[in-house]
Amino acid sequence: MENCVFCRIARKESPASIIYEEEKTIAFLDIQPVNAGHSLVIPRSHATELRDLSEEDGAHMFRIAMRVSEAIDRFGRSYGVKPDRKELEKTATRIRENQR
Ligand SMILES: [Zn+2]
Numbered sequence: 001m002e003n004c005v006f007c008r009i010a011r012k013e014s015p016a017s018i019i020y021e022e023e024k025t026i027a028f029l030d031i032q033p034v035n036a037g038h039s040l041v042i043p044r045s046h047a048t049e050l051r052d053l054s055e056e057d058g059a060h061m062f063r064i065a066m067r068v069s070e071a072i073d074r075f076g077r078s079y080g081v082k083p084d085r086k087e088l089e090k091t092a093t094r095i096r097e098n099q100r
Contacts (some may be wrong), residue, residue: 001046010044017092019071024057025064028091037072041065071095 001007008014009028019039028040043061045097047053053061072095 004046006040007040007046010042019092020064020068021066025061027064027068039068039072041068047088068095 005014009016010026016031018026018028020027020041024044025041026044027039027041030040038040041061041064043057045053045057050058
């Protein structure tokens with residue numbers, strides 16, 4: 001969708017600290033984290049509700065969310081409760097490098 005902020009991030013028209021991406025899914029650090037490693041996992045196709053996704057795509061997105069969560073547990077929690085931007089970028093880099 002043209003003006004959807006998440007679609008803009010998925011198309012890389014808006015900046016984001018991307019920690020995981022593939023054909024159907026993209027994950028990035030939240031711009032206003034409530035805890036270290038706070039991330040969003042979204043489908044590349046526009047969806048405002050979970051029910052907008054096929055069951056297969058929803059299951060895939062949840063599988064990716066579990067992997068991202070595991071990676072954050074391993075690397076993203078060592079920066080304290082309210083990490084600053086630089087620390088989040090370091091977390092994103094470590095997660096990306098570990099996923100390859
Ligand atoms: Zn969208």
